[in-house]
Amino acid sequence: MVKHVTQEKINLYAEASGDFNPIHIDESFAAKTPLGGTIAHGMLNLAYVSEMMTLAFGQSWLSEGKLRAKFKESARPGDTLTINGKISCIEKKDDVSYANCIFECCNQKGETIVTGETIVKLSSDKE
Amino acid sequence: MPVKTISYEELIPGYKFPPATYELSASLVSKYLKAVDSAGDGFVPPLAITACAIAAMTGSFSLPSGTIVIHASQELEFFKLVPIGATIECHTGVVQKITRSKMGMLILELEVLDESKEKVQSGRATIALPT
Numbered sequence: 116m117v118k119h120v121t122q123e124k125i126n127l128y129a130e131a132s133g134d135f136n137p138i139h140i141d142e143s144f145a146a147k148t149p150l151g152g153t154i155a156h157g158m159l160n161l162a163y164v165s166e167m168m169t170l171a172f173g174q175s176w177l178s179e180g181k182l183r184a185k186f187k188e189s190a191r192p193g194d195t196l197t198i199n200g201k202i203s204c205i206e207k208k209d210d211v212s213y214a215n216c217i218f219e220c221c222n223q224k225g226e227t228i229v230t231g232e233t234i235v236k237l238s239s240d241k242e
Numbered sequence: 243m244p245v246k247t248i249s250y251e252e253l254i255p256g257y258k259f260p261p262a263t264y265e266l267s268a269s270l271v272s273k274y275l276k277a278v279d280s281a282g283d284g285f286v287p288p289l290a291i292t293a294c295a296i297a298a299m300t301g302s303f304s305l306p307s308g309t310i311v312i313h314a315s316q317e318l319e320f321f322k323l324v325p326i327g328a329t330i331e332c333h334t335g336v337v338q339k340i341t342r343s344k345m346g347m348l349i350l351e352l353e354v355l356d357e358s359k360e361k362v363q364s365g366r367a368t369i370a371l372p373t
Contacts, residue, residue, distance in 0.1 A: 127277035133297035138310045148310055157313030162278040162289045182318045
């Protein structure tokens with residue numbers, strides 16, 4: 116999955132989430148910080164990962180997914196993010212199969228923005 | 243938006259933020275989906291719910307002027323589908339507060355319930371505050 120980060124989308128996310136931290140939306144404030152400019156909300160980047168998981172696993176992800184993520188770098192306006200995931204193993208617990216996945220969200224320079232793991236239920240022998 | 247009731251300096255482990263209630267209306271979900279550039283699937287995206295819970299927390303305490311907040315890590319577990327139009331209740335609190343010379347860190351916990359008081363999701367967020 117590929118997503119393009121723009122200041123407009125960051126501003127929209129601020130409105131939708133209620134997170135108006137100036138590091139995301141105030142370009143003159145952000146320019147004076149060590150980050151040197153505005154950055155996307157970490158949860159905006161993570162939303163792309165969740166969308167990828169929803170596309171792959173549907174309602175099973177939405178209703179029973181687990182996620183652990185680390186925000187490594189900031190995504191900035193103008194960045195193109197590529198989100199990848201793969202199943203690392205399938206585990207069975209109490210007759211239920213779970214997919215353990217790893218994911219990574221990288222920018223156009225190949226820098227990792229977000230990385231982490233997810234667990235999602237695949238099927239139950241009881242169903 | 244929650245009313246800021248406490249300062250960052252006053253936060254201690256075990257502190258519970260005032261519960262916050264959100265109606266996940268079609269217009270709110272639509273705005274969220276537009277922001278995350280997604281078509282949606284008829285349910286409330288779970289991270290839209292998390293965003294409400296995080297806003298409930300971070301909007302409840304005030305920071306020293308000029309402080310920036312960086313989201314360092316996030317853990318989440320989802321328990322049920324949430325239909326558009328549902329009302330959720332966000333319960334949040336401080337698990338740990340770490341203060342170092344050039345960095346403060348907060349580990350925050352969240353639990354979100356629906357109208358039936360059933361758990362919708364839970365998780366932990368770590369935020370860093372460079373000083």
